[in-house]
Amino acid sequence: MPRNLFLAVGTDTSPSNLTLLLQQNKPPTKPLARRRSFKSSEDDKVMIFLFSKTYFAKTTILSLFPFKHSRQMARSAIDEVSETGSFTRTASTFRSFISRDPNSQFPAESGRYHLYISYACPWASRCLAYLKIKGLEKAIRFTSVKPIWEQTKETDEHRGWVFPATDTEEPGAEPDPLNGAKTIRDLYELASTNYSGKFTVPVLWDKKLKTIVNNESAEIIRMFNTEFNDIAENASLDLYPSDLQDQIDGTNEWIYNGINNGVYRCGFATKQGPYDEAVKQVYEALDKCEEILGKQRYICGNKLTEADIRLFVTLIRFDEVYAVHFKCNKKLLREYPNLFNYTKDIYQIPSMSSTVNMQHIKRHYYGSHPSINPYGIIPLGPDIDYSSPHDRENFSA
Numbered sequence: 001m002p003r004n005l006f007l008a009v010g011t012d013t014s015p016s017n018l019t020l021l022l023q024q025n026k027p028p029t030k031p032l033a034r035r036r037s038f039k040s041s042e043d044d045k046v047m048i049f050l051f052s053k054t055y056f057a058k059t060t061i062l063s064l065f066p067f068k069h070s071r072q073m074a075r076s077a078i079d080e081v082s083e084t085g086s087f088t089r090t091a092s093t094f095r096s097f098i099s100r101d102p103n104s105q106f107p108a109e110s111g112r113y114h115l116y117i118s119y120a121c122p123w124a125s126r127c128l129a130y131l132k133i134k135g136l137e138k139a140i141r142f143t144s145v146k147p148i149w150e151q152t153k154e155t156d157e158h159r160g161w162v163f164p165a166t167d168t169e170e171p172g173a174e175p176d177p178l179n180g181a182k183t184i185r186d187l188y189e190l191a192s193t194n195y196s197g198k199f200t201v202p203v204l205w206d207k208k209l210k211t212i213v214n215n216e217s218a219e220i221i222r223m224f225n226t227e228f229n230d231i232a233e234n235a236s237l238d239l240y241p242s243d244l245q246d247q248i249d250g251t252n253e254w255i256y257n258g259i260n261n262g263v264y265r266c267g268f269a270t271k272q273g274p275y276d277e278a279v280k281q282v283y284e285a286l287d288k289c290e291e292i293l294g295k296q297r298y299i300c301g302n303k304l305t306e307a308d309i310r311l312f313v314t315l316i317r318f319d320e321v322y323a324v325h326f327k328c329n330k331k332l333l334r335e336y337p338n339l340f341n342y343t344k345d346i347y348q349i350p351s352m353s354s355t356v357n358m359q360h361i362k363r364h365y366y367g368s369h370p371s372i373n374p375y376g377i378i379p380l381g382p383d384i385d386y387s388s389p390h391d392r393e394n395f396s397a
Contacts (some may be wrong), residue, residue: 076149076158076159076160076198076199077089077198077200077264077268078268078369078371078372080268081268081269081270084271084273084274085269085270085271085272085273085274085275086265086269086271086274086278087264087265087267087268087269087274087278089261089264090197090198091216092200092214092215092216093195093197093198093215094191094212094213094214094215094216095214095216095219096213096214097213097214097219097223097227098113098204098213098214098223098227098228099227100226100227100228100229100230106206106213108223108227108228108230108231110138110139110231111139111207112206112207112208113140113204113205113206113207113213114140114141114142114143114177114178114204114205114207115127115128115131115140115141115142115143115202115203115204115205115220116142116143116144116145116176116184116187116201116202116203116204116205117142117143117144117145117201117202118144118145118147118161118201118360118364119144119147119172119355119356119357119360119361120147120357120360120361120363120364120365121200121201121202121364122260122313122314122317123200123201123202123217123313124201124202124217125313125355125356126202126217126218126220126221126309126310126313127202127204127217127220127221127224128142128202128355129309129312129313129352129355130220130221130224130225130239130309131224132351132352132354132355133234133237133349133350133351133352134224134225134228134232134233134234134235134237135232135233135234135235136224136228136231136232136233138233139228139231139232140224140228141177143163143173143174143176143177144172144173144174144357144360145161145162145163145173145184145201146161146162146163146164146169146170146173147170147172147173147359147360147361147363147364147367147368148363148364148367148368149161149162149364149367149368150162152182152183152184152185152186152199153183153185158185158199159368160183160184160185160199161183161184161185161199161200161201162182162183162184163175163176163181163182163183163184171359172357172359172360173360178205178207179210183199184199184200184201184203185199187203187205187212188203188212190210190211191210191211191212192212200215201215202215202217202220203215204220204223218252218310221239221306221309222240222306225238225239225240225306226238226240239304239305239306239309240305240306241303241305244300244301244303244305247300247301248300248305248306248307251299251300251307252306252307252310254285254288255285255289255299255307255310255311256310257281257285258281258282258284258285258286258288259282259285259286259289259311259314259315260310260311260313260314262278262281262282262285263282263314263318263322263326263328264326265278265281266278266279266282266322266326266327266328267322267325267326267327267328267369267372268372275327279327279328279330282328283330283331286331286336286339289311289336289338289339290336290337290338290339293338293339293342294338296395297342297345297392297395297396298342299311299342302395302396304346304349308346309346312343312346312347312352315333315339315342315343316343316347316356316386317361317365318332318333319332319333319334319382319384320358320361320362320382320384321361321362321365321366324379325365325366325369325372325373334382334384341390341391341392342390342392343386344386344387344388344389344390344392345390345392347386347387348386348387348390353386353387356386362378362379363378366378366379
């Protein structure tokens with residue numbers, strides 16, 4: 001390249017230092033073209049700017065070439081948006097299984113495993129709910145991270161789950177007691193040096209092998225339901241009974257697509273069409289739930305099951321977060337008599353209320369997604385009292 005020219009690299013929506021340099025009429029102090037990575041969204045275009053040093057003060061652009069950015073695997077859910085504007089969640093990565101078989105690679109042993117969660121995350125809250133209602137708190141300790149995503153490394157711009165530095169920094173969160181990790185990302189990179197996926201919670205950690213056993217909530221709750229029954233204080237509680245498994249699996253599928261993941265498809269959509277499709281499915285599924293719960297106490301009959309726990313963690317966040325932040329405002333949960341009373345019923349199960357930290361929930365969603373809520377303002381209400389009376393006892397238990 002001729003010496004009187006230089007290249008600068010940025011994106012059409014976030015041209016890094018380039019815009020500021022142009023506004024100040026100053027040439028870059030470092031060759032921007034050597035910069036290998038920069039943060040960009042799915043729809044950004046990488047722009048290569050060819051400038052003349054001679055005419056830099058006049059910001060003369062000799063050439064402008066747009067290229068589509070080939071993005072690496074997303075590291076947080078908000079990045080998982082396709083070119084069509086639709087949110088598509090990628091699968092979890094660590095999928096080993098704890099077994100009651102003492103000869104298995106990961107046998108069910110008291111004190112061997114640790115659960116990392118965020119009170120804000122519905123997927124992690126499923127696991128915490130199981131830990132509590134199955135009576136596994138003595139066998140499996142847990143640690144919660146801070147609610148608002150922060151930068152996880154100085155070498156890149158990834159933002160994610162971070163541990164507090166002290167026990168008093170963040171009520172409800174505490175430092176990592178096992179590995180001295182500063183972030184959930186540290187745990188993933190400790191478990192796998194070449195890991196390139198998302199740094200999500202929950203994380204079920206093996207203290208003996210110093211690795212992640214599993215980070216898929218749907219599988220972790222199945223382990224907690226059966227594999228630790230020899231040491232669980234509430235071993236008789238079976239949330240996935242054999243006679244209801246087919247019904248539970250079928251119910252889980254439409255609730256996940258329409259509600260659990262449906263609210264995220266609404267909130268993370270970047271175009272009107274995908275949002276319209278997602279919100280339609282959300283309310284079709286909620287209407288279906290309302291109808292079912294008008295006939296029976298729980299979603300799969302008159303017995304509490306796994307499907308209820310999976311549904312509850314989304315419902316408890318609906319009016320406080322999803323109605324506003326994710327634009328699911330066609331109808332509030334409180335406008336569904338059966339669903340609203342059902343949510344209070346589940347909340348009032350012994351130990352369940354301790355799994356709901358609404359301050360963490362609201363601070364996370366409203367404070368961690370600047371593309372949705374750039375100023376991080378947290379709405380004041382509605383501050384719902386889920387401990388108030390409900391009418392679900394009218395249905396046979």
